[in-house]
Amino acid sequence: MRRAFLGRVADMIKNEPDTTYFTVDIGMWAIREVLRDYPERCTNIGIYEDGMFSVAAGMARRGLIPTIFGIQPYLIERTLEQIKMDFAYQKLGVNVVATGAAVDYPKYGYSHYCAEDVMIIKSIPGCEFVAPGTAKQFLQLFNQSYRNGNPTFFRISDHPNITYDVDVEFGKAVVMQKGSKATVIAVSVMLDDVMEVCRDKDVTVLYYTTLEPFDRETLANNCQNGKILVCEPEYEGSLLYDIYKSLPNTALKIEEVAFPREIFRNYGTYKEKLDYYGLTKTNVRCKLERLIGE
Template sequence: MRRAFLNRVAEMIRSEPDTTYFTVDIGMWAIRDVLRDYPARCTNVGIYEDGMFSVAAGMARRGLVPTIFGIQPYLIERTLEQIKMDFAYQKLGVNVVGTGAAVDYPKYGYSHYCAEDAAVIKQIPGCEFVAPGSAKQFLQLFDQSYRNGHPTFFRVSDHPNTVHDPDVEFGKAVVVQRGSRATVIAVSVMLDMVMEACAGQDVTVLYYTTLEPFDGKTLAENCPSGKVLLCEPEYAGTLDHDVLSALSGRPVQIDSVAFPREIFRNYGTYDEKMEHYGLTAERIRQTLGALV
């Protein structure tokens, strides 16, 4: 996904003179020619996320279209005041692309984890949150939304889906499979394992890549049982409010396969962490079995 994003940014800077790009000491080598050729609009600002956000806000106020790239926890948590006051309060269109989703950088420890990113951004009215599951989906979602005038946060992952890669639309869920006994929501990079777990099951599978705004209409139209299994690569409970709102007035039973709400103090590879915290096809199969 990172490579697809950086290629798209290089193309954007070269062909769209009202766009700007900032990075914080990451991804410079991949677009070094653009950084050299367009220094007024394409800059590595160094380790300075909060200042970068305010500069981008100023450019957006002047009618430019800024895109920012960095590591997810620093883009979300270090700059929270700037997100709230510079972006959301002033209703500015800025694109924030973060790498290092959840536990994508396991060897660097807790400072580089960000399982809370979607929940934090969803609490700031007016902000949008996008979590593509593949490079193709990132390009589709970015192209559909980068000029929409809203602060839009893109979570890119180094561990995309490799089997299931449907076309996606910003703000819309994809109905991947229909059934009657439960509705399984697969978020972003969880789609492959959800489809493995749901093979041969009489359940509906909905695939979400836009988490804010949440497509409650598709869920309401595709949840005959009132039973929902949320499979999300972020903290458990991130989408509970959206599900309950979409199914308001109906009996609802929710279970989840997601990261537990705790500080991650252990160490290991990405796959070991996913196994340890139960984000696996086997865990989804077991949880779904109990739900239905």
């Protein structure tokens, strides 16, 4: 996904004179020629995320289309005031693309984790949150939304789906299969595992890559019995508000496969992290079978 994003940025800067790009000491080598040839619109601003956001906001006010690149916790938690006041309050269109989703950087410890990203951004009215599951999906979602005039946050991962690379539309869920016993919500990079578990089950699977705005209509039209399994690579509960709002008159029974809402103090590889916190096919199967009574 990172390679696809940087390639798109290079093309954008070269061919769209109203676009700008800022990074914070990450990804410079991949687009070094663009940084050299377009210094007035393409800049490594250094380790200065909060200042970078304010600069981007100023450019957006002038009618430019800024795109920012960095590491997820620093682009969301370090800059929260700028997101709130510079982007959301002023209704400015800025694209924030971040790597290091959830525990993608396991060897660097808690300072590089950001399982709370969805909750934070969804709590600020007017902000959008996109979580593609593949490089192709990132390009589709970015191209559909980068000029929409809203602050849009793109979470890219180093651990994409491999088997399922379906076409996606900004703001819309994809119905992967239809069934009667439950509805499974698969978010972003969890689609492969969810589909492996669910393909022989009588359940509906909905694939979400836009988490804000959340596609409530598709969920409402594909959840008849109120049984829902949410599989999301972020803190558990990140989508519960929208799920309840989607089905206001339905009694719900919800299971979750997600990161627990706690501080991650243990160490290990990415896979070891997922195993430890239960983001596994085994846990998806266990939670689903419990939900549908098998």
